[in-house]
Amino acid sequence: MTQTEFENHWNGDFAGLPRLAGVGIPSFEEFRRSERMRQDYLDIFRGENTRAGDIEMPYEHPFFDENGSPLLTHPPLIKYILVLEAIPPLNPPLWNKCYPLAGDENNSYIFDITHIRSTPYLSQPRVKWGCPNERPCPLNKINTLLYLASNGVYPIDLFPFPIPYGPIRPLLNGGGVTRSYWDNLLNPYSVVNRINAINTLLSDDWDLCLMAPCIISEHIVNPINGFPPLAVVPAGIHPTNFRDILPDPTRCALANQWRKVAVSSAGFPTAYLINAAF
Numbered sequence: 001m002t003q004t005e006f007e008n009h010w011n012g013d014f015a016g017l018p019r020l021a022g023v024g025i026p027s028f029e030e031f032r033r034s035e036r037m038r039q040d041y042l043d044i045f046r047g048e049n050t051r052a053g054d055i056e057m058p059y060e061h062p063f064f065d066e067n068g069s070p071l072l073t074h075p076p077l078i079k080y081i082l083v084l085e086a087i088p089p090l091n092p093p094l095w096n097k098c099y100p101l102a103g104d105e106n107n108s109y110i111f112d113i114t115h116i117r118s119t120p121y122l123s124q125p126r127v128k129w130g131c132p133n134e135r136p137c138p139l140n141k142i143n144t145l146l147y148l149a150s151n152g153v154y155p156i157d158l159f160p161f162p163i164p165y166g167p168i169r170p171l172l173n174g175g176g177v178t179r180s181y182w183d184n185l186l187n188p189y190s191v192v193n194r195i196n197a198i199n200t201l202l203s204d205d206w207d208l209c210l211m212a213p214c215i216i217s218e219h220i221v222n223p224i225n226g227f228p229p230l231a232v233v234p235a236g237i238h239p240t241n242f243r244d245i246l247p248d249p250t251r252c253a254l255a256n257q258w259r260k261v262a263v264s265s266a267g268f269p270t271a272y273l274i275n276a277a278f
Contacts, residue, residue: 047075079152081208098137206236209277214252
């Protein structure tokens with residue numbers, strides 16, 4: 001997404017929302033770095049370092065050795081897509097004494113290897129797929145992400161902006177913004193466009209589950225709102241089970257019946273519900 005597109009999406013979809021009064025447009029440069037970190041993770045599946053050197057990054061590519069060889073020697077395919085809400089807002093860093101790279105204990109972006117604050121959006125997939133603990137140092141997190149990728153897991157965000165979403169979720173749903181970021185072919189950041197852009201990395205039987213907060217996830221999966229399965233080639237098994245019914249007392253009440261929603265009554269994903277979703 002270009003800076004112009006970034007600004008247009010902010011001004012068209014978010015800036016005018018009354019509950020965001022006083023919230024300025026997030027940094028495009030921070031967005032670019034965050035997206036490059038996502039591409040670093042996707043490079044595990046590519047088996048290729050695609051860093052071009054046009055973005056200043058805080059560390060070298062974490063998934064390749066000093067000779068440029070991938071740490072995961074057999075590139076996996078993406079089989080499990082986890083749809084999250086957005087990058088978390090950035091807090092002032094709190095650096096620990098890990099060596100050779102310090103860990104930031106106050107931030108939790110999944111794809112930033114220095115962010116080692118615990119978040120269920122990483123710890124629960126890690127538990128479900130039996131990955132090593134991502135804490136306390138960046139080297140631990142590198143191993144966690146490598147192991148997660150080796151199991152074919154790819155987390156993807158729905159929205160591009162690191163802002164407080166709680167007050168505006170009903171507005172995003174009601175105003176069609178959530179739908180735009182799901183499958184609008186004219187939206188460069190829509191989930192369908194971003195998955196199609198990496199379709200050569202997909203397993204033929206790929207599937208997804210929803211880990212965004214319940215009000216967003218339920219709105220996507222409930223057929224009354226008209227969201228189709230994502231039109232991706234290969235189609236995977238996603239279209240056939242997108243609206244499977246599997247009531248569970250631990251799932252959030254609003255989406256209790258929907259198997260593909262992995263959000264608990266506490267408001268966060270759990271390893272148990274992620275496992276049930278797949």
